[in-house]
Amino acid sequence: MKKQKIIESRITKRKSAKNIIQEDNDLFAHELEKQLPSIHVLKLSNTYLVNGYLVKIAGFKNYNSYTHTYSISKKRIILNFAKVILSNLLSKTKHIENAIFATDNWSDGYFHWLTDVLPRTLVAKKSNTNNNAELLLPKKLEGYDFAKITGKKLHQKLYFYEKNQVYQIKEIILPSHIANSGNYDKELMQEIRKLFTSPQKVQNLGKKIYISRQKSRFRKINNEDEVQQLLKKYNYETHYFEDYNFEKQIELMQQTTSLIGLHGAGLTNMLFMNPNTKILEIRNQEDKHNNCYFSLASDLDIDYYYLLSEGDSSHTHTVNIEVNIRKLEQSILEMEI
Structure with missing residues (x-):
């Protein structure tokens, strides 16, 4: 057996959520600086x-x-x-x-x-x-x-x-x-982005996309109709990623400058967005631990916004969410600045 070190242990530093408020500091404080193996x-x-x-x-x-x-x-x-x-x-x-x-x-x-x-x-x-x-x-x-x-x-x-x-x-x-799941090596993640994307070939840049989970088996938004109605007002397109093949998802994300979605695998597609774009993650307010998309956005140089919403369970993987429409609109307006 031979053991070869490829990357040294290092400290990763992450930028804060763009719309962070003081009472939510505990959600992210432990993620801002981490020692990676x-x-x-x-x-x-x-x-x-x-x-x-x-x-x-x-x-x-x-x-x-x-x-x-x-x-x-x-x-x-x-x-x-x-x-x-x-x-x-x-x-x-x-x-x-x-x-x-x-x-x-x-x-x-x-x-x-x-x-x-x-x-x-x-x-x-x-x-x-x-x-x-x-x-x-x-x-x-x-x-x-x-x-x-x-x-x-x-x-x-x-x-x-x-x-x-x-x-x-x-x-x-x-x-x-x-690293532990939900943590990444920044250089490797950016290398993966380059593997799949060609920024110079992107057409129709400037899309605003909402990823709906209404076709998923679990983890949905109860007042989805209200959410989509509001997002349409701000020119967001609604997409169901389970209907698309991998290449279509990559193509769509390369055109996207603002992405909104409930915590779920669809948000992983921010990997194919350009730097200095924006995402808003709708999160279960009972979940104090799942910061994988916050960390990923930081490593990809994407501005991260969040919206805490009331869920019917503390279990993030199966919870259904009720979105506060007033707070959602406030978050959208903050992203527009």
């Missing part, structure tokens, strides 16, 4: 992949801290080794020569793909001179166009591995996590 890659030989876990039979080593975001039970660890040994005994193991592994158990989500998987992949490629290395991805991701388009943009071969199949990988590059 150093980033490294492991270069491993004769490693086995099974169900998204990486193990080595020699020494019975596992790399769960790289492949998962939570601790793994001893039972699961034992089962993984047992599957590898049984697969070898039955001669059912498939072989891969060279690979990169940059995913974890959250990687099939749009937000985590763009903000976790892609930065790790870039780090792995910076340390790798073998153009034949394949990026290993769970089979589920084969159905998402953003994975395939990313592969083409990176000139990166993709290998979609099967569940329950055991693979032996002769040489593999394993990048560490960039």
